[in-house]
Amino acid sequence: MVPVSTTSEFLLADARAALRRRATEESRTELSRAFGAWLLRDTSRDSEFVSLVREAATRQGAQQDFHTVAILGFGADAGILAADETESLKKGLRRQAGRGVVIDELPAAFCSDAVGILGVVLGTKAVANTEITDQIVKWASKFLKKSYDAERAEEWQRCLFAVADLQLGNILNLSVPTSLGIADVRTALAARGVIEGPNGASDQDGQHTIDAAMQQLPDELCHDRAALRFAAVEYVVKAAVPVVGGSMPRPTKRGRSLSDRDQRVHDAIGRENFCTLANAEIMRDAKVKKVLRAEKLDVGSDAAKSCLNRIREANAYPMSREVSQKRSSRN
Secondary structure (H helix, E strand, O other), X not given: OOOOOHHHHHHHHHHHHHHHHHHOOOOOOHHHHHHHHHHHOOHHHHHHHHHHHHHHHOOOHHHOOHHHHHXXXXXXXXXXXXXXXXXXXXXXXXXXXXOOOEEOOEEOHHHHOHHHHHHHHHHHHHHOOHHHHHHHHHHHOOOHHHHHHOOOOOHHHHHHHHXXXXXXXXXXXXXXXXXXXXXXXXXXXXXXXXXXXXXXXXOOHHHHHHHHHHHOOHHHOOHHHXXXXXXXXXXXXXXXXXXXXXXXXXXXXXXXXXXHHHHHHHHHHOHHHHXXXXXXXXXXXXXXXXXXXXXXXXXXXXXXXXXXHHHHHHOOOOOHHHHHHHHHHHO
16 A cells, blocks of 8 residues: 655645546547546546446447447446447447558558547457457457557557457457556556556555656646546555555455446345356346346346446456356366
8 A cells, every 4th residue: 555644645635636627627528538437437427427328329320430439338347338228339349340440551540549449348348249359359450569569659558558458368468568657557447457467556556656646747648648647546545544564455356346237236136146156047036137127237138247247356256157167066
């Protein structure tokens, strides 16, 4: 953990306030708003996040552009998509996978959009559809390494590209940058549970996050970069206590908080059932079926399975296949 001394509290408070202003400016794009809400996941931002996702899900055809799909992807990862919205995301992912990555002999604009790429990839992982995943992997493989290696790419963008690759199964073996200049980026992403272990935030990253927040003006950062730093600072501050020789707390296996909907589903099913039953068995229960329908999750659908998997990961419960394998080994 990172100790926050009394002498630095005032400076840190000013830095947090300035970061909050920069990260929540009205001039942000819809994608930047969704990204910031996904990073912070606090109650005051949930309504805006849901509104952005609901509106994005209504777009069809040519209106379902790259940013729209990325917004839905962040919503899917956060567990706030209804069944029909998940179907909209699937359509968007298929459409995106069919888009060319070169226009007039130049890379398409989305190839360098690190935030958008992360949203698309998280959405792909959330829907957990083998066909769509294969399509997105093939699509991303055409440009992701070039985007990562591009001279104009900033370190924080390379970090997001590497995390996107990691979420797709490390298909290109892109490394998460380890420079101190993006300690806050690693911290923010580790807090969201999308990187862990050797790729995650180190014990020193928390302190470097606080130092950077107090030393660099937020106006020097773009909105997405400011959102990453703000999310990292908030995570570190909330975990900070006076310690001697302490270290930064590590997130749990996924290190993420559940959405209100996922929490209601969790409470209805209970820890014991998650630890002893596979997803298919859980969804056969009449009570669970009723809860899922109330939450607009079709029983047996990809959206329902993803919801149960998020709950398992967030609470470090065994995954569905692990429950089945353990039972088989006993027989």
